[in-house]
Amino acid sequence: MAQDASIDTPAVTDGEGVRRRDFINIAAVSAAGAGAVAIVYPLISQMAPSADVLAESSTEVDIAAVQPGQAIKAVFRKQPVFIRNLTPAEIEAANKVDVSTLRDPQTLKERTKEGHENLLITMGVCTHLGCVPQGAGVGEVKGEFGGYFCPCHGSHYDTAARIRKGPAPKNLHVPEYEIAGTVVKIG
């Protein structure tokens, strides 16, 4: 034992007090750690949306037949989109609201395209937990503010699809879209 100690001390200690064995330990554990991270990354990443899911990027809808007061549902990324042709009364109701009192303050103008203020295009996905609100289909409940009503947890949206009452935190999301004539290209 005594002999071991006498060999051990001077031979493997460098000037700063770090032994060779410490260095090898740290290097080995670091390499193994980096390797583990490299292995874990693909195991986690595989769960993210795959290439074919991401490829479903845009949808084109012809809105020529949508009369004022009517709404249609389209499909974008396997989720519903509401395209609504607002009546003058609905536009007026939306513009009359004091924006500063809203939970998610936005004017109707900010939520529509220049020159198409009657055309309200939103995702049909409640911002609470993702149900499809009612109000776009014929005879569906439109809620207390005349827009949309989510039956899951009772969120009411107004005629500009802004959240007015209930648990949803945000207005119905307005997706990116372009209008060319009577065709709307979403996404």
Added chain:
Amino acid sequence: MSFPWANEYKPSHPLMVWFDQRLPLPRLVYNAVGGGYEVPRNLNYFWNFGFLAGFCLVIQIVTGVILAMHYGGDTSVAFNSTEHIMRDVNWGWMLRYGHANGAAAFFAVVYLHIFRGFYYGSYKAPREMIWLLGVVIFLLMMATAFMGYVLPWGQMSYWAAQVITGLFGSIPLVGDPLKEWLLGGFAPGNATLNRFFSLHFLLPFVILGVVILHIWALHIPGSSNPTGVEVKSESDTVPFYPYYVGKDGWTIGLFMLIYSAFLFFMPNALGHPDNYIPANPMQTPAHIVPEWYFWPFYAILRSFTQNFLIFDAKLLGVLAMFAAILVWFFLPWLDRSPVRSATYRPLYRKFFWVLVIDVLILGYLGGAPAEQPYVLISQLATIYYFLHFLVIVPIVSSIERPDPLPFSITESVLGSDGAAKLEAQG
């Protein structure tokens, strides 16, 4: 641990002697659930639900593994393969109804098991680890039940997936990417169904593993009992086999009567007819509610309708729902009373029953539509729920004057105990 007077495993057959010397598995079983495990003699029927819960887990694994032989975890075939099981597979209807009602039965049994823990203070030292592992099992059960519910890919399945993964979308900053990562898409789809099938098959075996830890932790101090007084002498206990094996067998018979009544006479009583409509991402069912065993927590989720400071209502609801279960992890330290059983805690007992009624009210509200007056009542009931754990239990446990405890388990059963007399003389 075992008490010094516990029976020792003594195999008589030469083959068992040979086996025991090489792998003492029979010894392990004997000491865990056989004649080698000494149990308090005064256990009442509330102590039967642990064994019953294990029995339910076996039902779920057996029926589930068989169902997986006939089911296809792909959105194009999932709904039809479920109907194929119901209509074409020999006895498929019985296996599927048995699995669906078995899940409800499992939760019913586990809720009674948790009720026992709350009333008799089973979570208190030295049994905190058993309690913590039990809460872990309950959380795993909730995750497993949710993912299993998605598999038939009916309307309720689809919208359950949408709503529950939507909960994760409420987390600030990382919410949306996290939700898309969980779903493998922007909305529940094939990737979602497939991974839920994989995990639904895996998690029951994880539960089985934690159950083994739960029982292991139980065997360190041994079972608690209705008096909460620790075992003192040999006259306080009886061996698990034959006494409690027999008693547990009898309640399994009772359980099977009730389970069979549901399975054979009202298999859809606890389900939702909407789940016999194939999943439709364009249309949410008018009245969307989870299975009954999630109602109290669902009511807490929905009770938050206003933003508070920087937190939006949705996030608060989600946090409260998870907190409603996570608070159980802290119960052994929130309840500082040294007396375990509520039988000897007059003040705690009153509040305990108020909590039971509160949870039943929350359960009713979770199944009701999201309208007034239900929303207001669930807000009040949610406030009381958290008040109970965070304020009432700590205060009651420090101001309460408990009733006198019996000297021993034997005294509580027989009215007198020789050891008690000796101590009185000494």
